[in-house]
Amino acid sequence: MSDKQNSFIQVEHLQQYFPAGGFGRNKKYIQAVDDVSFTISKGETLGLVGESGCGKTTTGRTLLRLYEPTGGRFVYDGNVIFDVDKKQFVDMLPYRKRMQIVFQDPYASLDPRMTVGDIVGEAIDVHKMAANKQERYEIIIEMLRRVGLNSEHANRYPHEFSGGQRQRVGIARALAVRPEFIVCDEPISALDVSIQAQMINMFEDLQEEMGLTYLFIAHDLSAVKHISNRIGVMYLGRMVELADSYELITRPLHPYTKSLISAIPIADPKIAKESKRIALQGDVPSPLNPPSGCRFRTRCPYADEKCAQETPKWREVERGHFSACHHIDKLD
Amino acid sequence: MSEYLVDIKNERLSFFTPAGEVKALNDVSIHLKEGEVLGIVGESGSGKSVTAYSLMGLTAYPGKLIGGSLYFNGHQVDQMTDKEMRKIRGNEISIIFQDPMTSLNPVYTIGNQIMEAILLHTDKSKEQARERAKELLELVGINEPDKRLKQYPHELSGGMRQRVMIAIALACEPKLLIADEPTTALDVTIQAQILELMMDLKKKLGMAIIMITHDLGVVASMCDRIAVMYAGKVIEYGTADDIFYNPKHQYTKGLIRSIPRIDAKEHERLIPIEGTPVDMLNPPKGCPFAPRCEECMKICLREMPPVTDLGDVHYTQCWLIQKEEMEKGAAK
Numbered sequence: 001m002s003d004k005q006n007s008f009i010q011v012e013h014l015q016q017y018f019p020a021g022g023f024g025r026n027k028k029y030i031q032a033v034d035d036v037s038f039t040i041s042k043g044e045t046l047g048l049v050g051e052s053g054c055g056k057t058t059t060g061r062t063l064l065r066l067y068e069p070t071g072g073r074f075v076y077d078g079n080v081i082f083d084v085d086k087k088q089f090v091d092m093l094p095y096r097k098r099m100q101i102v103f104q105d106p107y108a109s110l111d112p113r114m115t116v117g118d119i120v121g122e123a124i125d126v127h128k129m130a131a132n133k134q135e136r137y138e139i140i141i142e143m144l145r146r147v148g149l150n151s152e153h154a155n156r157y158p159h160e161f162s163g164g165q166r167q168r169v170g171i172a173r174a175l176a177v178r179p180e181f182i183v184c185d186e187p188i189s190a191l192d193v194s195i196q197a198q199m200i201n202m203f204e205d206l207q208e209e210m211g212l213t214y215l216f217i218a219h220d221l222s223a224v225k226h227i228s229n230r231i232g233v234m235y236l237g238r239m240v241e242l243a244d245s246y247e248l249i250t251r252p253l254h255p256y257t258k259s260l261i262s263a264i265p266i267a268d269p270k271i272a273k274e275s276k277r278i279a280l281q282g283d284v285p286s287p288l289n290p291p292s293g294c295r296f297r298t299r300c301p302y303a304d305e306k307c308a309q310e311t312p313k314w315r316e317v318e319r320g321h322f323s324a325c326h327h328i329d330k331l332d
Numbered sequence: 333m334s335e336y337l338v339d340i341k342n343e344r345l346s347f348f349t350p351a352g353e354v355k356a357l358n359d360v361s362i363h364l365k366e367g368e369v370l371g372i373v374g375e376s377g378s379g380k381s382v383t384a385y386s387l388m389g390l391t392a393y394p395g396k397l398i399g400g401s402l403y404f405n406g407h408q409v410d411q412m413t414d415k416e417m418r419k420i421r422g423n424e425i426s427i428i429f430q431d432p433m434t435s436l437n438p439v440y441t442i443g444n445q446i447m448e449a450i451l452l453h454t455d456k457s458k459e460q461a462r463e464r465a466k467e468l469l470e471l472v473g474i475n476e477p478d479k480r481l482k483q484y485p486h487e488l489s490g491g492m493r494q495r496v497m498i499a500i501a502l503a504c505e506p507k508l509l510i511a512d513e514p515t516t517a518l519d520v521t522i523q524a525q526i527l528e529l530m531m532d533l534k535k536k537l538g539m540a541i542i543m544i545t546h547d548l549g550v551v552a553s554m555c556d557r558i559a560v561m562y563a564g565k566v567i568e569y570g571t572a573d574d575i576f577y578n579p580k581h582q583y584t585k586g587l588i589r590s591i592p593r594i595d596a597k598e599h600e601r602l603i604p605i606e607g608t609p610v611d612m613l614n615p616p617k618g619c620p621f622a623p624r625c626e627e628c629m630k631i632c633l634r635e636m637p638p639v640t641d642l643g644d645v646h647y648t649q650c651w652l653i654q655k656e657e658m659e660k661g662a663a664k
Contacts, residue, residue, distance in 0.1 A: 051519035162608050192375040193546050197590035197604030204601070219519065226592035226602065249594060263524035264594055265549030269572040271595070272553035279528065280521045283489040 007039035008077055008213060009063075009181065015071030015084075016055070016062045020288060030287050032058040034237040036072075037314065042180075045207065045214040047228030047245065049221050049260070051284055054234040056217045057104075060183040063215070064099055065092050076181070097127050100174035104186035106166035110158040116169050117154030120144065123176045143172040146209075147202065164195035168202075175206070181213045188223060200227055221264055225249055230320075233257045236295040237287055239314065243321040253323045256296050294326065302327050337405055337507060337540050338364040338387065344399035345379075345386055354612045356382045356395065358564040364557070366507065369534065369541045371551030371572075373587075374561035375609050380544045383561075384510045387542075388425055389417040405507055423453040426501035430513040432493035436485040442469075442496050443481030449503040468499040471536075473529060491522035498529065505537055512544045527554060548591060552576060557645065560584050563610040563620035565636075570646035580640075580648045582625045619651065627652050 014036045017029040033055040040046045048056045062069050065082065073083040076099070082089050103109035110119055120140045123129075130136035141151045147168040158166055167187060174182055184203065188196045200223060206212060218224045224231055225245045232242040233256065241254040252258045259278040266272050280299045285291055294312050297303035312324040345357040357379050364370045372380040385391060387402055387409060402409040405424055409417070429435040437445060446465040450456055456464065462481070469477035472495040485493055494514060501509055511530065515523035531554060534541055543554055551558055551572070558575040560568040560583065568581040579585045586605040607624035610616070616623055622632040629651055637651040 051521060164608060192609060193548070194375060194587060194590055194605040194609070197592075197602040198606070200592065200602055201604060221520070222592045222594040225594055226596075226599070246597070259521060261594070263520045265523075265527070265547065265553050266595065267548035267552045267576070267588065267591055267593070269552045269576050272549070277524050277528065279525060283491055283522070284519075 007075075008042040008044075009040040009215075010075040011039070011063065011072065012037050012074075013072040014059065014062060014069065014074065016058050016067055017070045028288055031237050031290055032287060033062065034290075035314075036234070036237075036239045038232055038239065038242060040181075040213055040215065042213055043207070043211055044230070045216050045228045047224035047231040048215060048217045048234060049219060049224050049231060050234035051219065053236075053284060053287060055237040055287075056219075056234050057185055059234070060101065060185050060215055060217050064101055064183060065089075066101075097129075097177045098179050099181045099183070100177065100179040101183040101185060102167075102170050102174050102187045105190055106163055106170055107190075109170055110166055112158055115155055115157055116144070116149075116161075116172075119158070119169060120154075120172050120176050123173060127177055129177065139176065143176050144169075146175060146206065147172045164191050164198065167191060167199060171202070171206075175210070178210070179212070181215070183215045183217070185217045186219070189218060189220065196223065203227060221249075221260065233260065236284060236290055238295055238324065239322075240296065240325070241321075241323040243323075247321060251321075253317055253321065253328050254296075254325050255300050255302055255327075294324075302330075335365070336363040336403070337366045337368075338362065338370075338542070339403040340383070340387065340400070341402075342400040343383070343386065343397070343402060345382060345391065345395060345397050348394045348396065349613075352613050355615065356564050356612070357386070360400070360561075360564070360566055362559055362566065362569075364508075364540055364542065367534075367538050367540055368557060369543060369555045371543045371545065371555035371558045372561060373545060373548060373551055373558060375546065377563075377609060377612060378561040379564040380561050381512055384427070384512060384542055384544055388421055388427060388510065389414070390421075390427075419453075422449050422506075423504045424506055425508045425510070426504070426506040427510040427512060428494070428497045428501050428514045431517050432490055432497050433485075433517070435497060436493055438485055440484075441481065442483055442485065442488070446481075446496070446500050446503060449500050453504045464503070465499075468503060469496075471502070471533070472496070472499045473525075474499075490518055491525060494518060494522075494526055495529070498526075498533070502533065502537065502539075506539055508540045508542065510542045510544070513546070514543075515550065516545070516547070523550075530554075548587065560587070563612065563615060565620065565649060567621065567650070568646075568648040570642075574642075574646040578646075580642060580646075580653045581621075581650045582627055582652070583621045584648075619649075 014033055016033040017031055020028045020030045022028040036059055050056050061067050063074055069082055069084055071084045074081040080088055117140050120143055121136055124136055124139055130139055140154055144153055149168055188199050216227055228245050231245050231248045233240050235256050241257045252261055259280045262278045282299055285298055291298050293309050294307040297307040306326050312326045314324045317323050317328055340362045343357050343360045347354040347356055360383055374380045397410055443465055446468060447461040450461040450464050466477040469480055474480055474495055515526050545551060555572050558572055559566045562583050568584045579588055589603045590605055605624055610620050618634050619632045619637055622628045632651050637649045637654055639647050639649055640654045640657050641647050
């Protein structure tokens with residue numbers, strides 16, 4: 001991780017502002033993602049957690065250029081995908097084969113008028129990966145098998161499947177082009193509890209079999225902790241902490257991470273009754289007009305003058321453990 | 333008069349859809365004393381919401397109660413006319429719905445909607461109702477109640493709206509509050525605030541709560557008793573300790589095993605429940621969980637197991653446990 005040059009995925013100062021009305025000097029922007037940097041090694045899973053509206057999904061989508069980034073630089077396996085400062089934007093088509101995404105809602109992300117076979121096959125056609133129909137069919141069936149479906153499912157339509165099965169189709173579609181990197185955008189949050197565990201195991205198996213690298217986005221910290229090697233915590237468009245999963249859960253540094261962890265209900269009555277919640281007051285401020293300095297200061301129990309004036313620096317507090325807070329040293 | 337506030341006996345409820353009869357509730361018995369918190373957990377379609385709604389007389393067409401009796405606070409709910417039902421609904425028994433975005437009326441002010449409940453059920457004047465609405469907003473932790481009363485739902489955040497929903501539900505100091513996945517649509521830190529508020533209000537006002545959720549973490553921290561539902565049946569019922577530390581039914585065991593724990597030290601592989609949830613149009617004969625059960629026996633596929641009592645309040649419906657208990661009885 002410390003060796004930046006060798007990182008498979010390298011994101012520097014990513015910024016994504018969406019225009020939100022106003023003209024000229026009064027033009028307003030939603031600061032969805034602001035100054036986010038991280039790296040992911042090959043075969044690693046980086047989890048991204050945070051509350052709704054914190055910019056985790058936008059981060060994933062911007063990397064795949066589903067949104068055009070407004071700032072920052074993204075280097076993928078040594079190739080610059082975009083560098084906004086240098087106005088460098090690469091043609092995405094060859095990279096679409098290497099980077100894929102699994103969407104959150106398995107009901108909305110599959111075309112209801114296409115058969116499952118065609119949904120999975122579409123990417124194969126676009127990238128001309130099959131020489132003839134027979135080969136195309138074989139790839140489709142193989143992908144369906146990998147995700148626990150079978151050949152007879154190929155001729156059915158999405159509405160004939162349950163939520164869990166649809167999500168499997170979404171994964172098969174992402175796998176069809178044999179990508180190296182997959183952005184998993186809350187792939188399990190729409191599913192029933194008993195199905196979630198099946199999916200998590202499947203993601204782990206696929207990673208091992210196909211050597212995949214994941215950016216795993218979710219708001220469920222327990223699930224993210226289970227699947228990720230490292231976790232990044234986002235708040236209102238900024239990354240506030242990034243560390244090894246076990247380290248992050250057991251020794252969180254940032255006050256937001258601390259309260260986030262304490263807010264998770266533990267499925268064990270005795271522990272749940274003993275555990276103390278660090279209750280956060282109020283709601284997340286609007287990303288249209290985020291607080292000055294540290295964006296968490298309006299809800300932070302330790303906030304003072306300095307937090308309002310200066311944006312805390314993103315720094316490596318301990319080896320591999322990054323955070324951005326003025327008060328880290330005082331908090332222990 | 334029964335000793336219970338809520339006493340549902342052998343409730344059967346079916347939805348007569350064009351595709352056939354869906355037995356949404358099949359012999360459901362649930363009881364609850366005053367001031368207790370009951371958690372109902374289960375997957376989507378297991379009948380947890382239908383049970384609670386039928387207690388309020390809110391069964392939607394084409395649903396129909398076809399057997400059993402429902403008692404609430406001395407009233408036999410299933411025999412009441414709509415007019416009688418309207419008197420207790422919102423008064424002695426209230427509900428908080430899952431989605432605070434859609435359950436408030438967007439064209440009326442917050443004040444209007446809280447006052448509606450008060451004016452309907454008490455003989456307070458408009459002025460008194462407004463005062464009471466202000467009190468209620470303060471009670472649920474909303475500051476500047478004067479300003480809020482004049483605001484519309486879209487001006488409030490998700491967490492605030494859910495607080496308003498709670499204020500409406502508590503307007504007439506109900507004896508029973510039904511909370512249908514009250515925090516599923518909210519972020520974890522907001523969820524923690526809302527759950528804390530509910531427990532606080534329970535202590536202050538002494539009402540009973542039925543908490544419907546699929547999150548085992550939520551029930552572990554809140555509930556005295558837990559009913560686990562699967563395919564329209566209560567397959568296990570007991571105290572929180574019974575369910576979490578001494579689960580008997582294979583489904584309950586599987587459910588507890590399959591959730592990733594945030595406090596797990598090593599990376600352990602999750603043990604999911606294999607298979608998919610029951611198709612309620614064509615439920616299997618015998619035990620509905622049998623096709624997914626690891627310990628499935630021949631009899632499970634033929635006949636529904638009877639209720640096996642395991643002490644005071646703990647009971648389950650499983651052939652395996654029935655067999656064990658019978659062997660124990662024979663040994664004595």
